[in-house]
Amino acid sequence: MQIDLNDMTFPKLLKKQAATIAAGKSALRQKGLGIWQSYSWQQYADNVRTLALGLHSLGFGTGEKLAILGNNRPESLFAEIAAQSVSGIAVSLYHDSTPQEVADALGKFDVSFVIAEDQEQVDKLLDMRDRLPKLYRIVYVKKRGMRKYHDDLLVSLAAVQELGSALGDQQPELFEQLVAAGNPDDTAIICLTSGTTGAPKGAMLSHRDLITMSLAFNEADPKQERDEYVSLLPLAWFGEQLMSVAAPLIAGYTVNFPEKQETAMADLREIGPHIMLSPPKVWESIATSVRVRMMDSTPFKKFMFNTFLPIGERYADCVLTGIAPPVSLVIGRFFADLLLFRALRDRLGLSHVRSALSGGASLGSNVFRFYHAIGVNLKQLYGQTEIAGITCMHRNGDVRGTTVGSPLPGTEIRIDEHGEVLSKSAGLFKGYYGDAEATRQVLTADGWLRSGDAGHLDQHGHLTITDRINDVLTVADGSTFSAQQIENNLRFSPYISEAVVFGGSGIPLVALIGITSRVVGKWAGDNKLSYMTFADLTSRSEVIELIAGEVNRANATMPEQARIVRFAIIYKELDADEGELTRTGTVRKATIGTLYKDLIDALHEGAETVAIDTNIEFPDGKTGHIKTTVAIRTA
Numbered sequence: 001m002q003i004d005l006n007d008m009t010f011p012k013l014l015k016k017q018a019a020t021i022a023a024g025k026s027a028l029r030q031k032g033l034g035i036w037q038s039y040s041w042q043q044y045a046d047n048v049r050t051l052a053l054g055l056h057s058l059g060f061g062t063g064e065k066l067a068i069l070g071n072n073r074p075e076s077l078f079a080e081i082a083a084q085s086v087s088g089i090a091v092s093l094y095h096d097s098t099p100q101e102v103a104d105a106l107g108k109f110d111v112s113f114v115i116a117e118d119q120e121q122v123d124k125l126l127d128m129r130d131r132l133p134k135l136y137r138i139v140y141v142k143k144r145g146m147r148k149y150h151d152d153l154l155v156s157l158a159a160v161q162e163l164g165s166a167l168g169d170q171q172p173e174l175f176e177q178l179v180a181a182g183n184p185d186d187t188a189i190i191c192l193t194s195g196t197t198g199a200p201k202g203a204m205l206s207h208r209d210l211i212t213m214s215l216a217f218n219e220a221d222p223k224q225e226r227d228e229y230v231s232l233l234p235l236a237w238f239g240e241q242l243m244s245v246a247a248p249l250i251a252g253y254t255v256n257f258p259e260k261q262e263t264a265m266a267d268l269r270e271i272g273p274h275i276m277l278s279p280p281k282v283w284e285s286i287a288t289s290v291r292v293r294m295m296d297s298t299p300f301k302k303f304m305f306n307t308f309l310p311i312g313e314r315y316a317d318c319v320l321t322g323i324a325p326p327v328s329l330v331i332g333r334f335f336a337d338l339l340l341f342r343a344l345r346d347r348l349g350l351s352h353v354r355s356a357l358s359g360g361a362s363l364g365s366n367v368f369r370f371y372h373a374i375g376v377n378l379k380q381l382y383g384q385t386e387i388a389g390i391t392c393m394h395r396n397g398d399v400r401g402t403t404v405g406s407p408l409p410g411t412e413i414r415i416d417e418h419g420e421v422l423s424k425s426a427g428l429f430k431g432y433y434g435d436a437e438a439t440r441q442v443l444t445a446d447g448w449l450r451s452g453d454a455g456h457l458d459q460h461g462h463l464t465i466t467d468r469i470n471d472v473l474t475v476a477d478g479s480t481f482s483a484q485q486i487e488n489n490l491r492f493s494p495y496i497s498e499a500v501v502f503g504g505s506g507i508p509l510v511a512l513i514g515i516t517s518r519v520v521g522k523w524a525g526d527n528k529l530s531y532m533t534f535a536d537l538t539s540r541s542e543v544i545e546l547i548a549g550e551v552n553r554a555n556a557t558m559p560e561q562a563r564i565v566r567f568a569i570i571y572k573e574l575d576a577d578e579g580e581l582t583r584t585g586t587v588r589k590a591t592i593g594t595l596y597k598d599l600i601d602a603l604h605e606g607a608e609t610v611a612i613d614t615n616i617e618f619p620d621g622k623t624g625h626i627k628t629t630v631a632i633r634t635a
Contacts, residue, residue, distance in 0.1 A: 003215065003250075009182040009207040011048065011085040013249040018045035021225065021252050028074045031259040031267055039074055041252075047078045049175050051157070052085035054164030056178065058137055058155075060113050062087040065190065067106060069093045069124070070117020072231045073257050075141050075157060077245060079115040080235075084188050084207070086178050091190045091202070092235040094583040095121070096576070103128035109190055109202050109433055112136045115157070119145035126151065184208040190433050191238050193385045194360065195582050196468075196589075202433040203385045213388035213427040214246040216408040220393055221355055221379070227253035227274040228352075232264055232282065237584050238385040239359050243277045269349030276353055279360035280367070281585035283378070284491060286348060287370050291494040292519050308336035312373030320372060320401035341374045350376050357381055359390070361586050362465065364488030368401050380404045382465060386442060387411075387449050388427030392463045403462035413463055414448070420469055421455040422448040471589065473504035475561040486511075486564065489557055493550040494519050498574055500592050501564070502600050508565040510603035512596060513547055514574055520546070535612075535628040538569040544633050551635045566603050568632045570596070571612055578616075599630060608632055 003013075017027070018041040026038040039047070060066065066083040068076050068090065080090040091109050093102060095117070102124050106114070112134050116122045122140050129135065138153045139160055140146055146154070168175060188210055190202040229248070233240040244255045253275070258267040265286075294305050315333040318325040325333070345351045356371065359381040371378040379394035382404035391413060394405035407413045411425040428449060431439035442450050454466040466472055467482040475481050483501040490499035490511065498514030517534060520543060524531060531537040547569060555563040574580040579591050593600065602610045610630045615623055 003211065005184060005208055005211060008184055008211055009084060009179075009186070010081050010188060010210070010245070010249060011052075011179045011182060013211070014041075014045050014048060014081055015179065017249060017252055018042045025225065025252075026254045027248070027252075028077065028255050028257070030074055030257040031263075034259070036256075044074075044077070047074070047161070048081045048085060049168065050161040050164035051078050052082035052164065052178065053167045053175055054160035054162070055082055055088075055113065056086045056174075057163045057167050058113075058160065060086060060088055060137075064088045064113065065091050065109050065111040066113040066115065067091040067093055067109070067111045068115045068235065069095065069097075069102065069121045070115070070141065071095050071261070072233075072235055072240070072244065073117070073141070075115065075117075076235055077255075079139075080189070080245060083113075084182065084186075085175070087182055087186060089187050089190055089204075092241070093192075094234050094236045096583065097124075098577055099124040099127045103131045105192075105202075106132055106135065110134055113139065115139045115141065118142040119149075122146070122149070122154070126153075129153070182207070184211070187430060189241065191241060191385050192236050194237075194584065194586060196361075196586050200582075201435060201438055204430040204433050205385075205388055205427075206430060209388040209427045209429060210242075210246045211250070212410070213390060213408075213425070214242065214250045216410050216425075216427075217242065217247060217390055217393075218250055220395060220408050221357070223247060223251035223253055223275060223355075225252040227251070227354075228256060228271050229253055229275050230256045230258065230264075230268050230271050230273045232258070232268070232278060234583065237279075237360065238389050239277050239279070242389045243275075265349065269347070272349060272352040274352055275355045275357070276350070277357040277359060277381075279584050279586070280358055280363040281361075283358050283363060283371065284367055287367050287492075288494045288516065288519070290344070290348070292522070295494075295522075304340050308340045309373060311336045312341060312375070313369055316369050316372035316401075320369065320399060322400065337375055344374055345376065353377065355379065355396075357393070359383065359393075360584055362467075362484045362488060364492050365401055365485075366489065366492040372399075372401075382463060384423070384449065384451060386429045387423055387425055388429070391423045391425065398460075400460070400462055403458065403464045405463065406461045407463070413457065415456055418469070419454045419456070419466075421451040421453045421463065421465070423451065424448050473501070473509070473562070474506075475504060475509070477561050479561065481559075481562040486554070486558060486562060489554040490551065490564075493553070495523070495546060495550055498570070498587060500587055500589060502593065503565075503604070507604060509563065510600070511551070511564045511567040512570050512592065512599065512603075513551070513567050514570045515543070515547065517573060534573060535571045535626050538571050539628055539631065541631070544569065544631055548633050548635060555635060564635045566606075566632055566634050568599055568603055568610070568630050570599075571626060571628050571630055572616055603632055 021041045027041040027044040028039040029036050068079050083090045116138055125138050139157050141157045184207045187204045188207045189205050192200040231244045248255055256271050258264040311332045315325050315329050356376050356378045381390050381393035383390040391411050392405045392407050414422050454469045454472050467484040471483045473481045473483050486501050487499040490496050497516040500512045503509035551564055576583050599610050613627045615625055
């Protein structure tokens with residue numbers, strides 16, 4: 001597709017695709033009640049047209065903000081591009097945000113219209129309406145449960161589209177005029193940053209930023225019209241914006257939306273996508289599920305797995321280090337694929353994946369090696385929301401396990417005198433909405449974007465990320481080491497869901513360990529260990545010994561000076577609602593350091609136990625009380 005960057009916006013791209021792609025080709029597909037419903041590119045464009053005109057008739061216009069609150073679905077995309085069609089700005093929020101988080105975001109970004117998926121999301125807004133004086137309309141998608149709601153703020157999506165259809169009949173040229181008025185340098189979206197080191201900020205990205213990045217992304221990792229993609233992550237995460245909104249408008253592939261979160265992996269297998277992008281948490285979870293299944297499998301299947309996986313791993317080690325594997329290993333890998341890996345990929349829904357991508361955080365080398373061992377072409381990418389998503393990625397045939405690849409076309413990378421990774425490209429954002437000081441701090445005087453990450457470029461032009469600059473550890477012998485690498489090694493265990501390492505600068509390394517409740521719970525059941533609560537489970541001496549074995553396994557792969565000396569198991573599961581995790585599952589280390597300060601201090605001071613007496617809040621708003629004793633174990 002020929003694209004004029006000086007006169008192209010998302011609505012114009014959609015119009016172009018609808019006119020050129022074959023009528024029977026699906027643009028979007030969603031599963032409901034077990035049946036996949038498809039939208040052609042023309043139906044995609046028609047829905048955007050009626051919704052845009054409906055919003056326009058309600059007063060939504062240039063520069064106004066429309067927030068999208070709910071799970072990913074075709075209506076989310078209709079709403080985003082409809083807002084942009086009338087020169088408005090879209091803001092996607094996490095569907096599991098608390099009412100307070102929703103109110104904070106809507107107030108911070110001056111949102112006047114919200115597309116809310118269902119009654120649950122509407123209730124969040126109505127509960128906070130006193131804090132939202134600028135909120136003008138709540139447009140709800142699903143009508144179930146809304147019959148008894150009578151509020152001037154509320155209007156159904158169907159009713160808005162009916163208004164738009166009527167306005168289009170009265171003024172047939174209006175929509176074309178509104179779309180034509182769009183400028184590539186207009187702000188298209190306000191995208192939430194990850195919030196790993198603080199409260200999420202709103203990065204303003206223009207159509208030009210997003211389209212330029214999508215073109216470079218497609219050049220580095222080509223996509224085709226026949227490709228299928230399954231949307232698994234929230235649209236508030238920029239990676240999902242790129243894969244579900246921007247890239248399909250360039251490449252024309254189909255975006256599929258699962259029926260619900262609980263069926264996502266089954267729906268993934270049913271579709272058999274060709275491309276897949278997920279943060280490390282998802283890839284780690286899939287790898288863990290394989291190991292858990294092996295615990296329950298038959299002796300024959302265990303034998304097959306334990307025999308062939310090491311062959312695949314040795315083959316992957318050769319490929320990931322650029323060494324040609326010997327003929328004997330190639331033959332062994334062929335039979336391993338024929339007898340095990342092919343069926344395993346099919347079971348995971350990855351049998352057709354041509355390009356599997358991991359981004360948003362560091363992926364452990366063990367997990368990366370596992371996927372290449374079983375024949376999944378997993379590639380790492382690296383970037384920031386502030387530069388429209390991607391700065392570096394692996395290319396086919398040039399995947400190196402310790403790096404995040406080389407810069408995308410049109411992107412420059414340099415390392416400053418402090419070892420910080422800086423980047424620059426045409427996709428650089430317009431700034432943080434309403435926060436000029438934060439914008440100034442993240443940009444250098446000559447326009448380079450600071451990452452906050454330490455890294456280096458190798459002789460092949462590949463970038464290696466060490467860790468967050470503030471999290472790089474100085475160990476006992478004065479050398480530096482990545483806390484992230486130690487944490488990733490620990491998380492490779494199916495029994496460990498989280499690991500947070502503290503220490504350095506002469507202080508021995510200690511770790512807070514979060515267990516994988518379903519896996520450890522099953523292990524406890526298999527070993528006839530009784531427990532009442534999660535805190536009870538974490539305090540069992542047998543569980544502590546189990547985790548000690550996993551810590552020692554991870555320690556064996558690390559230099560002596562970078563090994564965990566003492567650890568404690570966290571007495572509750574970490575929760576995004578309490579600020580311990582970001583909404584994409586990344587640990588907020590500074591928050592953990594504050595909330596669990598007593599436990600961390602005890603680890604450093606040599607205490608054997610810590611008494612815990614605290615209240616917690618559950619996702620449904622209910623509160624609970626935890627009173628337990630946490631044992632501290634020497635590794």
